[in-house]
Every structure is written in structure tokens, then in C-alpha cells.
Amino acid sequence: MTTRIILAGPRGRMGLEALNLIADTEHFELVAALDRTNKGKYIDEVVPTSSLHAPIYTDIDECLAEVEADVLVDLTTPEIGRVHTKKALEHGVRAVVGTTGFSEADLTELRTLAEDKGIGCIIAPNFAIGAILMMKFSQMAAKYFEDVEIIELHHDQKLDAPSGTGVKTAELISEVRESKKQGHPDEKETIPGARGADYDGIRLHSVRLPGLVAHQEVLFGGFGQSLTIRHDSYNRASFMSGVKVSVDTVMKLDTLVYGLENIIE
Ligand SMILES: NC(=O)C1=CN([C@@H]2O[C@H](COP(=O)(O)OP(=O)(O)OC[C@H]3O[C@@H](n4cnc5c(N)ncnc54)[C@H](O)[C@@H]3O)[C@@H](O)[C@H]2O)C=CC1
Numbered sequence: 001m002t003t004r005i006i007l008a009g010p011r012g013r014m015g016l017e018a019l020n021l022i023a024d025t026e027h028f029e030l031v032a033a034l035d036r037t038n039k040g041k042y043i044d045e046v047v048p049t050s051s052l053h054a055p056i057y058t059d060i061d062e063c064l065a066e067v068e069a070d071v072l073v074d075l076t077t078p079e080i081g082r083v084h085t086k087k088a089l090e091h092g093v094r095a096v097v098g099t100t101g102f103s104e105a106d107l108t109e110l111r112t113l114a115e116d117k118g119i120g121c122i123i124a125p126n127f128a129i130g131a132i133l134m135m136k137f138s139q140m141a142a143k144y145f146e147d148v149e150i151i152e153l154h155h156d157q158k159l160d161a162p163s164g165t166g167v168k169t170a171e172l173i174s175e176v177r178e179s180k181k182q183g184h185p186d187e188k189e190t191i192p193g194a195r196g197a198d199y200d201g202i203r204l205h206s207v208r209l210p211g212l213v214a215h216q217e218v219l220f221g222g223f224g225q226s227l228t229i230r231h232d233s234y235n236r237a238s239f240m241s242g243v244k245v246s247v248d249t250v251m252k253l254d255t256l257v258y259g260l261e262n263i264i265e
């Protein structure tokens with residue numbers, strides 16, 4: 001059966017890859033795109049490399065009122081992704097959200113909305129299978145190593161810090177270890193921020209440099225040994241198999257799932 005998709009953020013780095021995925025997947029159909037500009041134009045006009053001929057909207061209310069769709073795929077910014085997801089669910093359209101930077105309160109609100117409507121929503125901080133494994137392996141390792149720091153490294157156009165993947169990794173680790181203040185009890189930052197962000201005692205460091213795509217190291221330290229778990233995405237195509245699985249899976253869900261580790265066995 002064909003899945004009718006609205007893609008939000010079609011001209012972004014992830015959006016352009018998602019257009020290729022939709023074009024290459026027989027049972028996916030792009031029925032509309034949500035862009036910041038280009039109202040009334042068609043995708044193949046504004047993205048000449050795409051063969052997809054679907055109308056562009058700049059207003060989600062108008063789009064949802066005029067277009068019959070099954071799933072919204074959102075790859076935009078935290079502020080706008082939050083609004084898109086809420087409106088899609090309110091309208092009975094399922095959502096697959098790759099956009100990062102959602103708060104716990106956002107997740108709670110969206111879960112309630114999805115369950116009230118009895119439809120699926122997947123919020124995935126990282127769609128790459130290697131990144132999911134990195135997070136799962138980190139959670140396993142945290143049972144044996146209680147001291148851990150996370151270094152996430154991204155391109156310098158990224159808006160949110162720490163990354164969604166970094167936050168999700170810290171959440172998964174804190175599920176299995178006791179809260180702990182790491183480092184020396186009397187340590188002092190002589191330059192604020194030197195020790196990174198603090199998630200339940202886990203230090204999170206964000207690197208932003210041109211040339212990078214998406215990378216993360218999880219460093220565990222014990223007596224006389226260390227363990228480093230690292231994942232690298234070298235291009236955005238690395239995320240697309242996860243987007244495809246998410247679109248297929250969201251059609252069968254009646255709640256919100258946060259993190260692909262919950263749907264990939
Ligand atoms: N879950 C995952 O595996 C991944 C998630 N991401 C996340 O996806 C999001 C997008 O990342 P990129 O593509 O690198 O960013 P980008 O900046 O290249 O693309 C964002 C796009 O959103 C569009 N946009 C902004 N406001 C809009 C509006 N009101 N309506 C429609 N479109 C609007 C922008 O015009 C832009 O084209 C970020 O939150 C990023 O963290 C990125 C890579 C992988």
C-alpha cells in the first residue's frame with residue numbers, strides 16, 4: 001500500500017536526501033512539501049535534481065486542510081518541528097520526526113496527543129543504525145564502567161547543542177547507572193563550560209567544526225583501562241534506511257516512540 005508523505009524541510013541537508021529516498025521507494029509518494037518559502041511552486045521546480053512533482057506549502061494548516069496524507073516527515077528546526085508535529089497529530093496525520101532539540105515537556109505533550117488520537121509518532125534523535133548500536137553498546141558498558149563522558153562532533157551549521165544523539169545516549173546510560181558526580185569533588189572550572197554540560201553527572205562535550213558531518217565518542221574510564229565507543233556518519237545517506245523503517249513502522253503504531261532503539265530488534 002502506498003504511504004502518502006508530507007516532507008517538511010525539503011531543501012535542507014537532510015530534506016534533500018529524504019527526497020531521494022521517497023523517489024527511490026516504490027510505496028512512498030510525496031504528496032506535498034512544507035518549506036519556509038516557495039509557496040505555490042512544485043518541488044521539481046525548486047529542487048531541479050528531484051523528479052518529484054508535489055506542491056509546496058509554507059503554512060501547515062493550509063497544507064493539512066488541502067492534502068490527504070498519511071505521514072509527516074519533519075527535518076527542520078526544533079521550534080518549527082514542534083509546531084508541525086503537534087498540528088499533524090491533531091489532524092490525524094502520523095509523524096516521523098528527525099528534528100532534534102525537543103524537550104521532555106514536548107515529548108510528553110506529543111505522546112499524550114498521539115495516544116488521544118490513537119496514531120503513531122516516531123521521534124528519532126538519530127536514524128543511523130550504527131549510531132543506535134553505539135547507544136545500545138554504551139548502555140551495556142555503563143553497567144560495568146560508572147565513569148563516562150560523551151564527546152559529540154558535528155558540522156558548524158548545527159543549531160542545537162548538545163546533539164539529540166548525545167542527550168539520548170546520556171539518558172540511556174543514566175537508566176542503568178546510579179547518579180554520580182564525576183571528577184574530583186573539589187574541581188572548579190576556571191573558564192565556565194570547561195567540563196561540558198551535565199546530564200545526571202554525565203559530562204557532554206559538543207564540538208562544531210566545518211568538514212564534520214555527525215560523529216560521537218562515548219568514553220568510559222575504569223582502573224587501569226578505558227573503553228571508547230565511536231560512531232561516524234560520513235554523509236546524510238547514512239540516515240535514510242532509518243527514515244524508511246520509521247515511516248513503515250509509524251503506520252502500525254498507536255503511541256509515540258522516542259528513539260529507534262525501541263523499534264529495531
Ligand atoms: N535524526 C537524525 O538522524 C538526524 C537529525 N538531524 C536533525 O534534522 C534537522 C535538520 O537538519 P539539517 O537538514 O542538517 O538542517 P538544515 O538547516 O540543512 O535544514 C533545515 C531546513 O528546514 C527548513 N525550515 C526552516 N523553517 C521552516 C519552516 N517554517 N517550514 C518548513 N521548512 C523550514 C530550512 O529552510 C532548511 O531547509 C536538525 O534538527 C538536525 O539536528 C540531522 C541529521 C540526522
Ligand SMILES: O=C(O)C1=N[C@H](C(=O)O)C[C@H](O)C1
Nearest residue numbers: 100125126158163164165214
Ligand atoms: O544536525 C545533525 O547533523 C545531526 N543531528 C542529530 C543529532 O542532533 O543527534 C543526528 C546526527 O547526529 C546528525
